Amino acid sequence: MTSTVEAEETPPETNSFQVDLRGLVDLLSHHLYSSPRVYVRELLQNAVDAVTARRAFDPDARIRIRLSAEGGRVSIEDSGIGLTSDEVHTLLATIGRSSKRGGEHGLESARREFLGQFGIGLLACFVVAREIRVVTRSARTPEAAPVEWLAHDDGSYTVRALPDEARPEPGTTVWLEPRPGAAEWLEPRRVEELARDFGSLLPYDIVFADGFGAERPVTDRPAVWDREHSSPTARRVALAGHCAQLFGFTPLDTIDLDLPVAGVRGVAYVLPEPTSPAHRAGHRAYLKGMLLTDRADNLLPEWAFFVRAVVDTDTLRPTASRENLYDDETLAAVRDALGGAVRGWLTELAAGDPRRLAAFLDVHHLGVKSLARHDPELFGLMLPWLPFETSDGQVGLEEFAAAHGRIHFTRTVEEFRQIAPIAAAHGLGVVNAGYTYDADLLALLPTVRPGVTVTELDAGAVTDRLDPVPTEAELALTSFLATARTRLDPHDCDVAIRAFQPVSVPALYLDDRQARHERDRSTARENADSLWTDILGSLRGSAPRARLVLNHNNPLIRRIAALPDPELTGTAIESLYGQALLMAQRPLRPADTTLLNRAFLGLLEWATHSGAANTARKEDEK
Incomplete structure (x- = not known):
């Protein structure tokens, strides 16, 4: 008889992932972030989140954020919530953790007010820094001593307690020492420029100091579209100046974008020159006052290629790099609503200001034609003003249809140019449908003007x-x-x-x-x-x-x-x-x-x- 002895099963060994910080920084700088410039955004974002948490904990606290660049170093100081020694170990030294995640820190109630969503935080600063020094003191346990966290780009860090005089008040100060080759990103002029670009609409007053004793404001609130102006003309002038500063052109007109339900507020600027329908517009999107991207090409419908928009939102989701908007159902709904605002502006012009509408269509009739293909009501409204090339010259379809009950069209520009002089001489109504969108609109014409017949030109008809x-x-x-x-x-x-x-x-x-x-x-x-x-x-x-x-x-x-x-x-x-x-x-x-x-x-x-x-x-x- 043979006996079988079963081997005892060995329990699995539990291990933790080992993270190569230098490799992770390389991943961030080359694949997640488009430019090292984002480190300024991360510094501002952490400071704003810290003071937001402080205000939730202590509504009467004095709020202050000061960014400075001097001696080749960058620092930012805030009067925010601060951290204890245990929190420093848990939150700053553990990749993927955030002081905004758990209820154990008493911050969950303010969760929707935070800018940061992915817990990367100070780690992004290693894109330009070889060393990060943080001195912090907790507002929740003011009796605890200040704590210093000193981290290096090789993945090592130290934590030590400091005497009370190192930081008498709650809050946090962060210093960055530049890595070789990154000093240009820490120059005072560059830091101030990036701070204004990213943080001009942030909800707290932020100042910048360049080491010469002067402090200049970074924030410029409220947004230009929300400010009080002495007259509509003064508002238009202010918005035109804002557009010239951001986009480099004086707008043909402005369109207010206000979606209170979706938490979106801003303005769209109408381009003064024609642009290709294939061109994807770069819109400027802020998230809770922080610049997310100036290349948001999914914010407005594709047909609205004749505007550049600037919006601030507190509902739309950012991508992992926080450099664009996440294309989900919420963004799709907002995109449709913003398109509706542009359409409503066109409708108002058609009803009350034909002169401005004509000036707009002289430049951007292609955009309106693109929109009108999918909106018969708007097409009917725009019909008297939309230009078409016809055998009677450049006229609107309504006028042309009144002169020719039966409309013929050619599908190519060449065919039209051959037949147009002959058609004009013999009273044949021909429209050139060889241009973008014109054939689609001609097919739609009988639905908005019953009684008009539209057929493709054939040899027999001529x-x-x-x-x-x-x-x-x-x-x-x-x-x-x-x-x-x-x-x-x-x-x-x-x-x-x-x-x-x-x-x-x-x-x-x-x-x-x-x-x-x-x-x-x-x-x-x-x-x-x-x-x-x-x-x-x-x-x-x-x-x-x-x-x-x-x-x-x-x-x-x-x-x-x-x-x-x-x-x-x-x-x-x-x-x-x-x-x-x-x-x-x-x-x-x-x-x-x-x-x-x-x-x-x-x-x-x-x-x-x-x-x-x-x-x-x-x-x-x-």
Whole structure:
């Protein structure tokens, strides 16, 4: 009998993660934060959070925050909540912990008032500092001695108690010693500039001292959009100055952004020059008065590319680096509401200030068109002012629709430019829908103006509007037209003759979308292998063909029609076809290129032979 002895199971050993502080600082500086400049934000943020906690604990406490830069060092002093010796060990020396997290420190009630959300805090200062010294005294246990925490970028730190005179009052002072290569970030001018940029709207008075005895305010409250002004004009001037200072331009107009429910307040500045719809605007977002980012591209809807916004919020979430807004459902709702504020401003202009609206649309009609695609009500409101390129010139759609009950449009700018002079001369209403958003708005037009018909321009519609040639004249041209149709039939092009203006245009190439698709299919078939040639050949349908319309009013056409040589007539027709293709800016297929070359050389051949014959005849006459 065999016995089996089971080995006793060894209990698992519990260990803690070991953190390489230098590696973590490298991670922060190269991957989390966009620039070392954020260390000033972290210093200000910790100080503001500390005094916020102090005010929650002692509402009558005197609040003070002083930032200074002198002798190559940066320091910040606050009269905040302070820390005890145990708290220093627990909070400052443990990565990921924060004095704002637990209820054991009596701070949970003020949680929503804090700026910091991720507990990184002073660790970010190692991006520019080789040594951080903190002297702190707790306001909750004032009888405890002040504590010094001295940390180095190699991960080591010391904690010691100091005599009472080292810090008589509660609060905290932090000193930073620069690391090699980072001294520029601790220069007084740079520190003051960063402090103003990040902290101008913070809720407590903050001063900066540069070591020469003078103290200058960092904060500038209330925000310019919340200040009292002597008149609306004075307010506009103040906002324009604020915009010029922040963004470097004088705004065309300003739009108040006020969402009390969402805790968002600010202003949008309308750009004075047009910008591309593809350009992502960099908006400026503050979180509880601290600058979060000046490149928030997800704050407003994409269609609002014609404004730059500045907002302060206490509800939106920051990303882990606290350098942008976290794109969640709350931000989506705020974005829609801010878009509604911009839309409301447009509506007010349309209803009460057409002059300002016209000035705005002269610059930013693309932005309004983008918005109007998804808002029929706004589209109807803007209809009298939105400009469109038409065969009657640059006019609004409402005026154009009143003149032409049936509106035609072209999908390309080139097609419109070819047909516009002829359409204008013959009363055909054509809109150029080759520009951004115009085709979408034309499709929406019948829903906001019932009774208006919008159709894409086709060859038949244009041909029907042109004047027919008298029957006798057309019968006399039978042989000429037969030759022309025979020559162009291999190119899937019909031939018609009409009388139209301007006289200077000898021929007009017309097609529609189906004809272009058929043309593309033929091109693909010519370049395909045998299998695809058969497949594409089977797809040929009964699509309308392109049409070359010859102008009977043009003297050249009459002379070509009177040529006695059918071969020369055919060569001339091919030349007219090629020239009309080029005028319409249609892509040339290999067969078209061959035709153009053949026609050009044929005409040269005829011209030189004709010239030689004339010369010989004149010599004989001599």
